[in-house]
Every structure is written in C-alpha cells, then in structure tokens.
Amino acid sequence: MCSADALFARYCRRYDVVGSPAVVSPADRSTRLWVVIPAYREEELQVPLESLARCDPPECAVEVLYVLNYPEGDEEGGRLARRGWRLLRKKRKELPSWLRVHALLWCGVRRGRSGAGYARKVGADQALYRAFGIGVLDKSAILFLDADCRVSRGYLRVAYSLLRRFDLVHFGFRHRVRDEAWRRVTDLYELRLRYYRWGLRWSGVPWATYTIGSCLGVRMEAYMRWGGLSLRHQAGEDFYFVHKLLPYVSFCEGPVCVFPEGRPSLRVPFGTGRALVGGGVEWFIPFEAFVQLRRVYQSLPYWVECPEEWRRLPGLALEFGGRSFWVRLARSLSGRYERALFQAVCSLSGLWVWRFLRWVTERRYGYALVVSASRRLLGELGGWGEGCGLVESCEDLEGLVNAFCLLDQRYPVVKRSVRALREEWWGSAQLGRPIQRRSVCPR
Numbered sequence: 001m002c003s004a005d006a007l008f009a010r011y012c013r014r015y016d017v018v019g020s021p022a023v024v025s026p027a028d029r030s031t032r033l034w035v036v037i038p039a040y041r042e043e044e045l046q047v048p049l050e051s052l053a054r055c056d057p058p059e060c061a062v063e064v065l066y067v068l069n070y071p072e073g074d075e076e077g078g079r080l081a082r083r084g085w086r087l088l089r090k091k092r093k094e095l096p097s098w099l100r101v102h103a104l105l106w107c108g109v110r111r112g113r114s115g116a117g118y119a120r121k122v123g124a125d126q127a128l129y130r131a132f133g134i135g136v137l138d139k140s141a142i143l144f145l146d147a148d149c150r151v152s153r154g155y156l157r158v159a160y161s162l163l164r165r166f167d168l169v170h171f172g173f174r175h176r177v178r179d180e181a182w183r184r185v186t187d188l189y190e191l192r193l194r195y196y197r198w199g200l201r202w203s204g205v206p207w208a209t210y211t212i213g214s215c216l217g218v219r220m221e222a223y224m225r226w227g228g229l230s231l232r233h234q235a236g237e238d239f240y241f242v243h244k245l246l247p248y249v250s251f252c253e254g255p256v257c258v259f260p261e262g263r264p265s266l267r268v269p270f271g272t273g274r275a276l277v278g279g280g281v282e283w284f285i286p287f288e289a290f291v292q293l294r295r296v297y298q299s300l301p302y303w304v305e306c307p308e309e310w311r312r313l314p315g316l317a318l319e320f321g322g323r324s325f326w327v328r329l330a331r332s333l334s335g336r337y338e339r340a341l342f343q344a345v346c347s348l349s350g351l352w353v354w355r356f357l358r359w360v361t362e363r364r365y366g367y368a369l370v371v372s373a374s375r376r377l378l379g380e381l382g383g384w385g386e387g388c389g390l391v392e393s394c395e396d397l398e399g400l401v402n403a404f405c406l407l408d409q410r411y412p413v414v415k416r417s418v419r420a421l422r423e424e425w426w427g428s429a430q431l432g433r434p435i436q437r438r439s440v441c442p443r
Helices: 004-014 046-053 075-094 116-133 155-162 180-203 220-225 237-245 272-278 287-305 315-332 337-347 350-365 370-384 387-391 397-410 418-426
Strands: 031-039 061-071 099-109 141-144 168-173 216-219 251-259
Touching: 004 116, 004 220, 031 046, 031 116, 031 155, 046 061, 046 075, 046 099, 061 075, 061 116, 075 099, 099 116, 116 141, 116 220, 116 237, 141 155, 141 220, 155 168, 155 251, 168 237, 168 397, 180 287, 180 370, 180 397, 216 220, 216 237, 237 350, 287 315, 287 337, 287 350, 287 370, 315 337, 315 350, 370 397
Parallel strands: 031 061, 031 141, 061 099, 168 251
Antiparallel strands: 141 216, 168 216
16 A cells, blocks of 8 residues: 555646645645635635634634636636635635635636636645655545535534545535525426436446535545546536546545535536526436436346356347447456456446436436426335335425435445445355356357
C-alpha cells in the first residue's frame, strides 16, 4: 500500500491536476473535512455556508472551498463571481471558530470546461494541496455540495464519522422549491431518480445507488488512488466518478439529508434545472425494461461458470451487445469463479446498464409514465418488507416519492468489501470454484 504522500505524488504525475495552490495561508491543523462548492452565476452564495454554520460541530475543523468559475467572454458571470468573492470574504467574520471559508476566483475558463464537474475537480485538487500542506491526507475527506444546497443539522458530524470507516458515502436528498409552481416537475424528476435506483436494485444490479454530485463524500486516499474526477467528460462527471470507484472501495449511504433546490437552469443537459425548462419529465424507462435487465443478472452467474451456455442470456441482451461483446467478455474472464464473476459484473458498468435500458425501451416497449411505472415497481418490492403495503398509500405524486424515501431509509446500501457483497448477491456456495474454460464461441 502506498503512503498518502506517495499517492499524492503519483496523482499529480498521472492525472490532470488543475492549477497550483491558490490559498497562501495554511489550513488549521485540526481540519479533516473540506467542503467543495462550485458556483457559476450564483447570487445567493451564503445559503450553503449559513446551513453548514448551523450544523452540530464535528470533532474536527472544517474548511469550505467555493470555486467561482466562469467561461471566457462571460462578463455577467465574471461580475457575479467577483461580487460573490467579496460577499464570502465578509462572511468569514460571522462563522464559528471551527468553520473557515475560502473563495477561489477561477476566471476565463474555456467554455467546454465551465460546468460544475470541472469546478468540483478544481476544488478537490485544492483541498488535496491544503491537506498535504499540513500532513493529514490519510485522515481527511472531501464533501461536495452545490451553491443552492442546504443540509441537515447533523450533516457534518455524521459525514466525519462515516468517512472514517468508508471510502465513499452518498447522503440522502430531498429537493426543495422556492416557487410552488415548480413543485410538480421537481417531484417528477426526483421520482425518476428514485424509481431508477430501485429498479436497478430489484433487477439485481450490485452497488445500485444514486450518483448526485452534491450528495457525495469521499476519503482523500480513495479519491487519489482512483484518479479523482475525470476531465474527459463535459457532463455527468459525478456519474462516471461514482461508478469508477464503487466496485473497488467501501461504500455506504448516509442517514443525513442534503436539500438541493429545484429551479430552472440550462447549465447542464440534465437535472432538475433542465427538467423545469425542457419538460417531458413525466415519461421514463418502463418497468418491462427492468424485467429484461433482471434476466441478464439472473443468468450471469451461470454464464460465467460455463460461457458457452448462450441460452442462459436473454435474447435482447445478445441483440443489444452483439455476440461479439459477450465473446470478448468471456475470453477476458480468468481465475476462480468469484474473480471471474466480479470481472463480468464490472464489465456491465453503470453506463452499459443505462444504454441497455434505453435501447430496450426504444426498441421494444416505448417510454412509460413514471408514476404508473413507479406504482408497478413498488408492487414488486414486497420482498423488501414494505413495498406492497406502501402502494395503497401512494395516491398522489408526493406519496410515491415518500414511499421510495422510506425504502431508502430502511434499506440503505452498505458495502464493506468486494467479497462480502459478492456473497450477499450471488450466494457463497459457488465461491472458490474454478470456472470451466471451454469454448466461448456460440454455436
């Protein structure tokens, strides 16, 4: 295992570290949490800072890093960034002694990199510099929020406790709205998120969790070891980041809540902001598509044991990936059964699952009303203890969202090790057996 300082040196050599240290003064030596908040054209930057200041104090100091970025030629964005920088400097005097804030004015960013993902990477890299400067990389963590978020009172204390035991944490969430006219669309978008996650869990997808950037926390060692946020993607960086880490790190879902604001926005091609502007949010993946995905995961253990058993794989899966995909995958499997199964599961990444579900939807079933699909999924979740009983109470949209929230609270994902999760999902009877290396060419 590399030391934290060696990991940092390797991270700086191998990955695109953005900028040099931007804050001259060293961090407080008791700092263990860094909160990164990207901000572009934001007029109320004090909202998350005031919410953090009202939190129960954790057992460490906390530093908040605002990244005020705007692209080249955006005069209005630059004006708001400079105004926010002055506002945050004034707010320093009002904060409790354990909470500090720094505003990083990241100006003139080229337009392809002016999104929230790039700003999060800037803030994370600056947090690494700050922790390295006081020698606490191995004891520290990064939390990601957005500039419109509020948090539960116990957010910082719970985050500090969980990130001492887990590498990656996703906190609960519930969208709030300023204007009740936006409530229905915001609830529909949130219902899509919860329906999709629980559809994956029902289908048997390991590590099925949310991938909301403003609800994440990660240990610095895990962040550096796996390369951090990638600049290869101009959107969805948090989605790729979470799915890159999930197979290899310990993970849990935190019991405290983050409250993002649902409001119109065109900054990214998805999210509540785009949903409020573009509409069409009431249509989504039908339940039948998850049935097909469930068949894939049910057949996977048998196919891994004997790759020439093509009849085990659903026809739609073979048609979507093509038999060449499964031939290449079968040839790449090696080692004992559990290792080969782990390799196969990792190959069916979160992006593969999303593309498969969309392909099945457009090719076979067509999009469905998310409200109807959610009711049907809840009816199938009786095995989780409360699924069937909740359907009768879901008379409206808010009731459906609350039903999934209750399931999230009662059945959070907790992943302590890769082997433990494999035993939980696939059963321990097959573990330790060598896979049969026979022909992998379809007949």
